[in-house]
Amino acid sequence: MQEAIKVEQLSKSYGNLLAVDNISLSVKRGTVYGLLGANGAGKSTTIECILGTKQADKGLVSVLGCNPRKDRRKLFQKVGVQFQECDYQPEIKVSELCEETACLYKTPADWRELCTQFGIGSKTKNAVNSLSGGERQRLFIVLALISNPELVFLDELTTGLDTKARRGVWKILSNLKEKGLTIFLTSHFMDEVEALCDEICILKTGKVVFYGTVEQAKATSGCDKFEDAYLMLSGEEVDGE
């Protein structure tokens, strides 16, 4: 099976607001896929419909050949998720959160090693509350990778990280991709998208406005820089330019 994720004609609305409008996409195994768009364009809703944490109004979703709502327990042995908004028990320590997450999987990764890789190895005895924003963000990436997943969802993965930490995260993700991991991410940093993503999809008010590679995006828009291409394709160009 070549496709890690297949989505066909997915729609989801909240009341009158059509958050996701007839989206189709497919993600090949072993690639990095970027879902882009402004705040409120429907990225998080799309991810949640793919994961099955929200029920789509219509459309088909298949993740690693499974239906995420029916085969939840089987599927999430192989899938890691980092949500944009996630919380943790008050007063929990890093080691406890990692241990509690690792114990849910049949073949978990060594979380101490992951923490060290992500530069929070010395913080495992600290309370999660006491970590800085960047450290906490890295901890949540660690949690998404604890299952030794075949596929990982990272929603705004490097928000809150400094430049050096972002580069570090990119490097680790690239290495994991070499080993066959499929990555589905959203990001507001176009340098990151350019460095990591094999294919991208740009959403605007719930609709797909571009689908292809970074190079194709530049060619279609006629821009040299990817960030300009993104702004033009997503219709987010700054007024007065």
Next chain:
Amino acid sequence: MRSFLILFKNELKLNIRNMNMVIFAVIMPLIVLVILGLLNGTKLAAEGAEYTFMEQSLSALCAISICAGGLMGLPLVVSEYRERKILKRFQVTPVSPIKLLMVELSIYIVYCMVSMITLIPAAMIFWKVTIHGTWSAFLGSWLITMISTLSIGMMVGGVAKNAKSASVIACLLYFPMLFFSGTTLPFEVMPEAMQKIVSMFPMTQGIQLMKVTFLGLPVDNIGLPVIVMGAVTILCTVVAIKCFKWE
């Protein structure tokens, strides 16, 4: 099983760190025991009674932790985890909702056990309390009282919209049951009409059953309490599992 134990260990640690239940389910019953003990000593429950006031009260003291855990602790922790999106994080892991509920349930069982095994020896040592019935009957009554009350908590935590409404429902259940089920106000002094109403509380049935089994009184109608508590347990457990929401 391994994941159950690790979750249980960590969640118990977090719960103890929070201190609320340590105070309300373990320390508070002990304080009430000491106050009642100092006031009543070893005097008889009534003129000509075959047991002391402390022996009569012990069942109700054992029920304080059950009340605190089942009607305060458990519903609040489940609804808080939902509101803070901690359950949502669990939703994208292979864990089953039943396992999570059982982990939280077990934690409150531990509190109830700790409370009982501190209360009874203390009462025995300082106020010469002895059991007149049999341990097996008393422990059986304690167990069914605890399980039925905790199942109510599980249901409230499961169906409440958010932590705030869970806390309102918890208060509506907790205080009437604490005051009127015989935990604080003796059942015998209530007017008859009120006795009929509070008889429908599973807690009342539980305390009455624990009392007669501890005091070794003749059990004339064991059917009613067992049926009330059994029905509550089954109903609440089914609702809690069926209506479980991650978000």
